[in-house]
Amino acid sequence: MRHTVTTQAGPVQGIPCRNRSVTVFRGVPYAAPPVGDLRWRPPRQPERWEGVREAVRFGAMCPQAPTEAAATGVDVPMSEDCLTLNIWTPAPSSAELRPVLVWIYGGGFREGTGAQPRYDGEKLAGNGLVVVTFNYRLGSFGFLATPELSEESEHGSSGNYGLLDCVAALRWVRENIQGFGGDPGRITIAGQSAGAGAVNFLAMSPLAKGLFHRAVAQSHARYARDPELRYLSTSYRLPADAERAGARYVHAHGASSVRELRGLHWRKLVDGHHPVDAEVDTGGTAAPPLFRPVLDRWVLPAGYDEMYTKGLQNDVDYLTGNNLDESGAVPQGLVAALRGGRPAVRPGAPPVNVTLEQHVTSARRKFGRFADEFLRLYPAGTDDEAARASSRAARDNSRVSTCLWGVDWSRHATGSLYSYFWTHRAPAPDGGPRRAGHGSEIDYIFHNPPGGTGAWTEEDHEIARTLMGYWTNFAASGDPNGGTLPHWPPFSPDASGVMEIGARFRSTPVSDPTRTDFWIRFFSAQQAW
Numbered sequence: 001m002r003h004t005v006t007t008q009a010g011p012v013q014g015i016p017c018r019n020r021s022v023t024v025f026r027g028v029p030y031a032a033p034p035v036g037d038l039r040w041r042p043p044r045q046p047e048r049w050e051g052v053r054e055a056v057r058f059g060a061m062c063p064q065a066p067t068e069a070a071a072t073g074v075d076v077p078m079s080e081d082c083l084t085l086n087i088w089t090p091a092p093s094s095a096e097l098r099p100v101l102v103w104i105y106g107g108g109f110r111e112g113t114g115a116q117p118r119y120d121g122e123k124l125a126g127n128g129l130v131v132v133t134f135n136y137r138l139g140s141f142g143f144l145a146t147p148e149l150s151e152e153s154e155h156g157s158s159g160n161y162g163l164l165d166c167v168a169a170l171r172w173v174r175e176n177i178q179g180f181g182g183d184p185g186r187i188t189i190a191g192q193s194a195g196a197g198a199v200n201f202l203a204m205s206p207l208a209k210g211l212f213h214r215a216v217a218q219s220h221a222r223y224a225r226d227p228e229l230r231y232l233s234t235s236y237r238l239p240a241d242a243e244r245a246g247a248r249y250v251h252a253h254g255a256s257s258v259r260e261l262r263g264l265h266w267r268k269l270v271d272g273h274h275p276v277d278a279e280v281d282t283g284g285t286a287a288p289p290l291f292r293p294v295l296d297r298w299v300l301p302a303g304y305d306e307m308y309t310k311g312l313q314n315d316v317d318y319l320t321g322n323n324l325d326e327s328g329a330v331p332q333g334l335v336a337a338l339r340g341g342r343p344a345v346r347p348g349a350p351p352v353n354v355t356l357e358q359h360v361t362s363a364r365r366k367f368g369r370f371a372d373e374f375l376r377l378y379p380a381g382t383d384d385e386a387a388r389a390s391s392r393a394a395r396d397n398s399r400v401s402t403c404l405w406g407v408d409w410s411r412h413a414t415g416s417l418y419s420y421f422w423t424h425r426a427p428a429p430d431g432g433p434r435r436a437g438h439g440s441e442i443d444y445i446f447h448n449p450p451g452g453t454g455a456w457t458e459e460d461h462e463i464a465r466t467l468m469g470y471w472t473n474f475a476a477s478g479d480p481n482g483g484t485l486p487h488w489p490p491f492s493p494d495a496s497g498v499m500e501i502g503a504r505f506r507s508t509p510v511s512d513p514t515r516t517d518f519w520i521r522f523f524s525a526q527q528a529w
Helices: 122-126 139-143 147-152 161-180 194-204 239-252 258-262 304-310 332-340 356-377 383-410 458-477 513-524
Strands: 004-007 010-013 023-029 084-089 098-104 130-134 182-192 214-218 317-323 417-422 497-501 506-509
Touching: 004 161, 010 023, 084 122, 084 161, 098 161, 098 194, 098 458, 122 130, 122 458, 130 161, 130 182, 139 161, 147 239, 147 258, 161 182, 161 194, 182 194, 182 458, 194 214, 194 304, 214 458, 304 383, 317 383, 317 458, 317 497, 332 383, 356 383, 356 513, 383 417, 383 497, 383 513, 458 497
Parallel strands: 098 130, 098 182, 182 214, 214 317, 317 417, 417 497
Antiparallel strands: 004 010, 023 084, 084 130, 497 506
8 A cells, every 4th residue: 555645625644554464544634623612513624735744653642531441551641632543554555445434432422532542453454454443522522412502403413423424534534534545335344342333323414314325333233112122332312402401411510502512621621520410310320421322313313113114214234242241231240349349330331239139129110011031031139149140141131122223223224233242251451350340342343352362262363363353354344254253144024043252253142932932021011212
């Protein structure tokens, strides 16, 4: 790949990676800096530059409260001037068009950066993809809604600036990626946790129609009647609720108007306590992050149930799944430590039940008239039995919910659909218990072992090569299968099976018939989102 590429805003110069067949371009602006009067407005076109721009350093991360998870291994400043993207390309010239994977980071819509080493695209690019990561606005900067902001918008909308950044990044990719050897006709968006939430929202947004062709949502594609949808990263807010919360935010920061709020330094708007939205009935103690996407009738025209029932979503190929040790499920080796800790409500985090009292109390609160049946299906007489039963229930919940999501999604969609359940318990970087936890599959898809190559066994590397193959094939054709990879059957609406990936690669039952029937009946009695 030549190291200089001309974009619509000017030429950029990248550098070769350790794999000399891959070139990386870092910190390329895809939109104008959202500063001053552009704070809390839709992103504008990037400003043109003269001469060749050196694209060798990552751009600044968007303003956010510093956390250990977001900052690990990241050596970039923080600034509102953060709307940049990064491209890894293996294409020797713009004439050789490769499929494109655009990665959207997670972090509860409150933290994250495209410069995170876990998302380094060199290995995936070496496998044949053009890989793109980018930054989008977070927290109040990305999702503040107020009556004043809605009034000044020509669409009567506020609160979705982070999603609008995603749309702008995809538009930039469509218009510029061919110069980097990427195929604008084969763009896949992929993300994990809140990144998966963004994928799901973009799949419903008419503003993103035609900007991508395939989608990968890693965790939390959930059935519209699953109460957990209300607090996970796929949760949304109604405009009136979002505007009331936004008005309180303006007042709490000593401002009487958005104009005054725009005059404050961004550091005064970064809230380190990660506020939750306690007004949402989630069926338990869990709560979503306060700042998250808004059902504004412009970026997001309707909720999941209405979109899927009417077939209004973008008809793209889809690949989605969940992990063994997430959504409240934990490995037995972690139970004792969790019992000793003090429970706290974190935005978007599920409750973890590791005692008999927690198991029973949670069941009574969440399942109501279904609670006795739930406790018969997931019985426990001791704390250890309760921890195992609660984890099994969480896993069944997620698998059945995603299966029902697939039924709804595919009712009017013609694209391919594949679902998975990630089961490989990876070594923990801190030496703790191995777990197939939330986000643990990311290191395998990008083939970036935390702590360096030596932290993995050959089995880990082989699993990574298999996952890279699946994701690369899906981005290329909409089908993860190919070559000597274990066969991955497409999604079936009969709720019978899901593809296990990780510890084994095979089709496995979603749940046993009795428990599946329970979850279907319970969900059918819940309000649709």
